[in-house]
Amino acid sequence: MSVEGNPGRRLLDEDRLFSSDPSQRSVARRLYAEIRDLPIVSPHGHTDPRWFADNEAFENPAKLFVTPDHYVFRMLYSQGIPLESLGVARRDGGPVESDPRKVWRLLAENYGLFRGTPSRLWLDHALSEVFGVQERLSAANADAVYDQVQACLDKPEYRPRALFDRFKIEVIATTESPLDPLESHARVRDSDWDGRVITAYRPDPVVDPEYEDFTANLEQLAEMTGETTSGWKGYLAALQQRRGFFAEMGATSTDHGHPSAATADLDPAACQSLLDRALSGAITAEDAELFRAQMLTEMARMSLEDGLVMQIHPGSFRSHNQKLMAGFGRDMGADIPTRTDYVRALRPLLSRFGNEPGLDVILFTLDETSYSRELAPLAGHYPILKLGPAWWFYDSPEGMLRYRRSVTETAGFYNTVGFNDDTRAFLSIPARHDVARRIDCAYLAELVCDHRLDEDEALEVAVDLTYNLVKKAYRL
Missing domain, CATH: 3.20.20.140 (Metal-dependent hydrolases)
Structure with a gap:
């Protein structure tokens, strides 16, 4: 299945958060x-x-979505994943994971931890509305989603000022x-x-x-x-x-x-x-x-x-x-x-x-x-x-x-x-x-x-x- 998934399907439902009444x-x-x-x-x-x-x-998906966001890495840390594995810098300059793709895979492999949390809503919204991803992030599609996001980040329209205006x-x-x-x-x-x-x-x-x-x-x-x-x-x-x-x-x-x-x-x-x-x-x-x-x-x-x-x-x-x-x-x-x-x-x-x-x-x-x-x-x-x-x-x-x-x-x-x-x-x-x-x-x-x-x-x-x-x- 492609990262875009079913062309008729959206990752986010248009009626999300509205009453079922x-x-x-x-x-x-x-x-x-x-x-x-x-x-x-x-x-x-x-x-x-x-x-x-x-x-x-923005350098890469991991530095955009994972390492600066304490909502994301605190959940992963709570399940025993060291902050070093997520690329979070140590005060003493000690070694941390430097491969952003490995950090991203950790997020994808553990995406189920965010079920029912606002972080899941925010992450899905950004992936879908900003980068066009229409398939739920998982271990199976981690690399494909990473590549799609990275390809976008390499474009001028995804630089901070352009996104500021787009938003x-x-x-x-x-x-x-x-x-x-x-x-x-x-x-x-x-x-x-x-x-x-x-x-x-x-x-x-x-x-x-x-x-x-x-x-x-x-x-x-x-x-x-x-x-x-x-x-x-x-x-x-x-x-x-x-x-x-x-x-x-x-x-x-x-x-x-x-x-x-x-x-x-x-x-x-x-x-x-x-x-x-x-x-x-x-x-x-x-x-x-x-x-x-x-x-x-x-x-x-x-x-x-x-x-x-x-x-x-x-x-x-x-x-x-x-x-x-x-x-x-x-x-x-x-x-x-x-x-x-x-x-x-x-x-x-x-x-x-x-x-x-x-x-x-x-x-x-x-x-x-x-x-x-x-x-x-x-x-x-x-x-x-x-x-x-x-x-x-x-x-x-x-x-x-x-x-x-x-x-x-x-x-x-x-x-x-x-x-x-x-x-x-x-x-x-x-x-x-x-x-x-x-x-x-x-x-x-x-x-x-x-x-x-x-x-x-x-x-x-x-x-x-x-x-x-x-x-x-x-x-x-």
Whole structure:
């Protein structure tokens, strides 16, 4: 059988993710037809800006689909496949598999592991819609699919900028540390290409005392800004200066990946004392949590002044697998959700800024139990708060439905911000947005058929969830 399979068959069914109920499916089809081709607005993610600056061909299928995507390699690792076998680079430069075809075969031989997962939807979508593969990936067709994808990657129309345009991406935001010089963003800006690639300010390496090389990071921050970062006033001035630079380079948002949503409102003397202990290496875990809590409040103050939208992504126990952290570093699929408090944790920040008309804070969670109990009531009251979409482990059909059902009755649709893909895997972006559009249409169709919403209202909401809300929320 050829890789293309049966010419009359599609790898992806046109009604995927819609209800099996005929009435709901009919409404969902009509709604989806109106929004499926709207531009993609990707306001938060982790794609590499060098792709768009250099516009070089993606090297091979393995480096495109496997080695950069922790959703993919964490599943394979969970079944005993070493990351070295998948070509994932070691911190010490030790040997890893260098034959991309062997890496690809490992994915194909184990493709059944992804049954029922969102990764399967994303992979099938990319293979089918981007590369024309119409046969399910397997050990039997691994080499044929590899060759078909590679043949495409060798063509100019599969380079990053061409795919950006093909995917109808209106704007994409990457995420960088304040220590990043944003050289790739400058090259994109100064090129003759009109694609909009912006950055987002992620200060974790210089606001988290438990981040590796924190003291050295503050020394580098001082060198970049000319501020004395060992003093509280100079430290804040340095962070503010870098925020200004990021805004000049197109940033409209900040992003904060703290272990919790804790906030604090301390006096300057207490802040200086915390900073002194952090720089001396004598800070305790409790002090580090208080330092991060204070910094969320400081970042909110700065956002009120400079207009950058503030995103808070709390509740992940980062690098839970210590062996992987030592061998491969961060972002190796070993981050695990934790219980997260918002009502008490955010009160210091909200007491100070919660009613300010010029501040926008977008809250995310990996603790689904907090949706209806805490997040929806908070966003349904405080003017500064909006709810980010189902995130990370819950960026999935079931996760998206649970999100809508948990928050809509209390927060409504208009205290949410549409969808963002938050991905490193470039080819999964149109797939993820398509899943979100389909799930929103399926949910809205249910409301229409239950006579809780008229179809003309559902269509207006579908357009807003797909396009309007995200542009408004991220000031794009």
